[in-house]
Amino acid sequence: MNETQEQPPEPTRQPEPSQPAGRRPDERLEQLQRRLAQFAAARGWEPYHTPKNLAVALSVEAAELVEIFQWLTPEESARVMEKPESAHRVADEVADVLAYLLQFCEVLGVDVLDALAAKIERNEIRFPVPGTPTPNRHSSE
Template identity: 85%
Template sequence: MPASAPTLAELQLRLVEFAAARGWGPYHTPKNLAVALSVEAAELVEIFQWLTPEQSERIMEDPESAHRVADEAADVLAYLLQFCQVLGVDPLRALAAKIERNETRFPVPAEGPAPPE
């Protein structure tokens, strides 16, 4: 039976401990973490830069590409979690609140959603 996935709080604690053990705490300012997050997001975008929409939908079929995508997605999430931890933002509560606001801002049309083209 596979081990259960770690919780968000457990992952954030591991990231804090990882950085602390290496003396990186002073560098993990909100500005630096936001910049690092942006850089990692750009590295994820770079993987898809010249792909057609069809190629991008099949990217996970190639093990090497799938590994690169997963690594960059992990880097983005790691920096986002560290950013949230430093500023005291609960990422799950923030996301839930944002979805709620978007549901109000963008209600489903009375005639229902448009069919895909």
């Protein structure tokens, strides 16, 4: 079918979780990291999974995600998940970005959840909510 022809919207299906509900997110993340490591090991890819190579691959996959949105208006980009084809492309690229990020963190020993939590805390201090006192200022300022 031609891309310019209107297609009836199909509901976006979410894949079934690969593990039982009720597991902590960090357990699921660890499980996914193990699966990625096993996938690479089974194919003999570990020698290529250096921090540099993984950072480059992560950048390439992020660029592929950006490419989906490159010429869309802000309004079109907000509706990208409404069309099954573009929703699938976005989900695939998000998965690729996350896969390389998790592999990168695994190789360097970075706990991605701890790193994110620490970064959020630093940003909360660095960028306080307007009108709230900051810990670095005295009440007389």
